[in-house]
Amino acid sequence: MAKKNIVVVGAGFAGVYATKKLAKHFKKNADVEITLIDRHSYFTYMTELHEVATERVEPEHIQYDLQRLFSRRKNVRLVTDTVTGVDKDKQTVTTEHGSYQYDQLLISLGGESNDFGTPGVKEHGYELWSFEQAMSLRAHLADIIRRGAAELDPAKRKAMLTLTVCGSGFTGSELVGELIEYRDVLAKDNKLDPSEITIQLVEAAPTIINMLNRTQAGKAAKYMTKHGVDIMTNSMITEVFEDHVTLKDKEPIPTYTLIWTAGVRANSVVKNFGMETNPRGGRLIANEFMEAKDAKNVFLAGDSTSYQEPDQPRPVPQIVQGAEETAATAVQGIIKNIDHTDKEIKPFHGAYQASVDSIGSKYAVAQVLDNWNVSGFIAVLLKHAINWLYYVQIFSGYYLFQYFMHEFFRTRNRRNVFRGWTSRMGNVLWSVPLRFFYGAMWLWDCWTKVQGKESWFVDKLRLTSFSWLQVSATSGASESTTKAAKGIFSLSYMYGKDPLLVFDKMPAWFESVTKVFIPNMQMAFFFQKLMTCVEIAVALCIFFGLFTWLANAITIGLVVVFCLSGMFYWVNLWMIFAALALMNGSGRTFGLDYWVVPWMQKHLGHWWYGNVSSHYDAVKTR
Numbered sequence: 001m002a003k004k005n006i007v008v009v010g011a012g013f014a015g016v017y018a019t020k021k022l023a024k025h026f027k028k029n030a031d032v033e034i035t036l037i038d039r040h041s042y043f044t045y046m047t048e049l050h051e052v053a054t055e056r057v058e059p060e061h062i063q064y065d066l067q068r069l070f071s072r073r074k075n076v077r078l079v080t081d082t083v084t085g086v087d088k089d090k091q092t093v094t095t096e097h098g099s100y101q102y103d104q105l106l107i108s109l110g111g112e113s114n115d116f117g118t119p120g121v122k123e124h125g126y127e128l129w130s131f132e133q134a135m136s137l138r139a140h141l142a143d144i145i146r147r148g149a150a151e152l153d154p155a156k157r158k159a160m161l162t163l164t165v166c167g168s169g170f171t172g173s174e175l176v177g178e179l180i181e182y183r184d185v186l187a188k189d190n191k192l193d194p195s196e197i198t199i200q201l202v203e204a205a206p207t208i209i210n211m212l213n214r215t216q217a218g219k220a221a222k223y224m225t226k227h228g229v230d231i232m233t234n235s236m237i238t239e240v241f242e243d244h245v246t247l248k249d250k251e252p253i254p255t256y257t258l259i260w261t262a263g264v265r266a267n268s269v270v271k272n273f274g275m276e277t278n279p280r281g282g283r284l285i286a287n288e289f290m291e292a293k294d295a296k297n298v299f300l301a302g303d304s305t306s307y308q309e310p311d312q313p314r315p316v317p318q319i320v321q322g323a324e325e326t327a328a329t330a331v332q333g334i335i336k337n338i339d340h341t342d343k344e345i346k347p348f349h350g351a352y353q354a355s356v357d358s359i360g361s362k363y364a365v366a367q368v369l370d371n372w373n374v375s376g377f378i379a380v381l382l383k384h385a386i387n388w389l390y391y392v393q394i395f396s397g398y399y400l401f402q403y404f405m406h407e408f409f410r411t412r413n414r415r416n417v418f419r420g421w422t423s424r425m426g427n428v429l430w431s432v433p434l435r436f437f438y439g440a441m442w443l444w445d446c447w448t449k450v451q452g453k454e455s456w457f458v459d460k461l462r463l464t465s466f467s468w469l470q471v472s473a474t475s476g477a478s479e480s481t482t483k484a485a486k487g488i489f490s491l492s493y494m495y496g497k498d499p500l501l502v503f504d505k506m507p508a509w510f511e512s513v514t515k516v517f518i519p520n521m522q523m524a525f526f527f528q529k530l531m532t533c534v535e536i537a538v539a540l541c542i543f544f545g546l547f548t549w550l551a552n553a554i555t556i557g558l559v560v561v562f563c564l565s566g567m568f569y570w571v572n573l574w575m576i577f578a579a580l581a582l583m584n585g586s587g588r589t590f591g592l593d594y595w596v597v598p599w600m601q602k603h604l605g606h607w608w609y610g611n612v613s614s615h616y617d618a619v620k621t622r
């Protein structure tokens with residue numbers, strides 16, 4: 001039987017989501033192959049473009065390599081190429097460098113900025129709808145503020161230090177939020193007073209953030225005003241020049257930075273596909289099953305798609321939830337067509353649980369399930385939670401981990417929801433003495449267990465608090481059951497006093513668990529020796545800085561087990577905190593992790609994900 005080809009064009013939120021679902025569904029069907037075509041070798045995490053443009057996150061943090069996303073899916077081929085056309089009669093997709101026959105096609109090519117023909121936007125303005133545009137804006141912002149700081153002509157200096165954002169939708173308002181925080185960084189870097197940098201939000205409508213209810217939009221506006229943003233409503237930009245913009249019926253604004261976020265339309269390439277588009281945004285028109293009009297076996301999803309539910313005033317919004325939900329409907333149709341099932345497909349129904357507008361890293365406003373207004377810290381966490389959900393939906397633990405790292409633990413200039421408390425680009429050198437001490441201490445403890453009369457390697461029971469073993473134990477047991485002196489609680493040693501045990505006897509639940517693993521003397525002797533070996537390995541790892549994070553995490557586990565076993569004193573609880581402190585990457589300095597961790601990242605990464613590349617040429621992911 002000839003292979004069935006599913007071609008997905010556009011590896012954005014919709015395309016990646018759909019490809020993951022299709023690859024999973026057809027994983028046991030060798031007759032189905034999925035080709036994912038994108039102009040980049042990576043998925044651009046678009047919702048963080050403004051964070052890249054304003055140096056909150058680094059560019060590589062929003063480039064999710066497609067090979068890493070699909071390496072475990074044998075049925076996916078990756079192609080890095082720019083789609084130029086679709087021949088719906090011959091069922092072929094053409095790209096700049098080839099053509100691809102399809103049995104089923106999913107078009108998810110996203111959107112682009114819409115300047116509504118405003119003169120000068122393309123030549124002198126900046127847009128924010130692709131990775132390249134974000135990088136260009138990032139370079140411009142750093143450059144213009146540096147030049148502005150050095151400019152002595154007051155009018156020119158003011159224009160250079162004025163940043164004007166046009167449009168107060170999600171993109172514009174979120175960008176303004178980032179600029180508020182970035183202003184302080186730019187000011188510091190250029191020895192400026194932050195108040196010299198002006199941020200303006202220019203909106204043609206009488207109100208801002210019109211996709212949210214007035215209460216939430218009002219809170220966002222208040223936050224912006226409080227942070228010095230100049231909000232200009234009823235202000236329509238008519239033309240953009242290098243050093244100023246003109247407004248309808250208003251004075252021009254002197255600025256060298258106009259960032260246009262006022263509109264979005266479908267990717268303009270889709271107009272070449274010979275399919276029906278809507279006149280306003282150029283989006284391809286879909287029916288309720290996300291099938292393209294007049295094109296057999298063609299499905300649509302994401303920002304390049306227009307479908308208006310009968311009871312809704314507008315088409316599906318160009319947001320991530322819209323992209324995912326349209327993709328989910330399209331996937332059902334593709335599966336049905338390939339599997340030839342009678343399964344009924346649920347027509348599209350948009351259910352948008354939450355709209356969150358983050359104004360910088362520390363503040364957000366949200367509308368949840370249309371009923372609840374949430375703002376501040378909780379709304380920011382909600383925004384993160386929505387992002388986490390996407391990683392879960394596309395089964396990417398790797399990028400979920402990376403997200404945590406760049407949003408919480410490796411942020412600069414305190415730009416995260418915890419105001420930088422969770423992140424520090426500090427020097428781990430200072431924790432090296434603690435690492436040597438802590439490792440040596442565990443080694444010393446082991447030394448007492450491997451030699452002499454008290455060795456844990458002779459068959460004499462040392463697990464003294466395991467009451468159910470005492471009966472059958474030999475003379476050693478009777479020694480160990482001698483009544484202990486009453487301990488004194490203290491977090492330091494009190495001379496002449498016995499320290500207090502954390503638990504003087506095992507809690508009942510822990511005893512029942514332990515009995516399962518250590519039911520008799522043979523197992524007890526085995527565990528006694530095993531634990532000592534583990535301790536030695538852990539101690540050596542900590543001392544020499546090898547797998548330092550894991551080794552310290554194990555010591556925390558051991559301490560907890562020792563506590564629950566009734567064998568550990570309050571005075572030694574510092575060990576948990578020392579171990580936590582050493583999990584900061586302390587093995588990377590004067591430790592073997594300096595070599596081992598990068599080596600593992602490279603080789604294990606290669607083994608698991610295959611070769612990542614800047615270009616995929618019909619590469620089978622495995």
Ligand SMILES: Cc1cc2nc3c(=O)[nH]c(=O)nc-3n(C[C@H](O)[C@H](O)[C@H](O)COP(=O)(O)OP(=O)(O)OC[C@H]3O[C@@H](n4cnc5c(N)ncnc54)[C@H](O)[C@@H]3O)c2cc1C
Nearest residue numbers: 010011012013014038039046082083110302303318319320
């Ligand atoms: C700055 C910013 C902030 C945003 N914030 C939010 C937010 O907070 N919440 C929210 O829900 N939404 C937000 N959005 C909107 C959201 O990013 C989009 O709705 C979403 O990305 C749409 O997904 P998509 O798959 O349709 O398109 P995209 O994610 O844009 O993917 C389209 C893909 O097609 C590829 N492509 C384009 N043209 C070609 C071609 N000719 N050949 C080959 N490949 C091509 C692109 O490289 C891209 O990978 C934001 C957007 C921006 C720009």
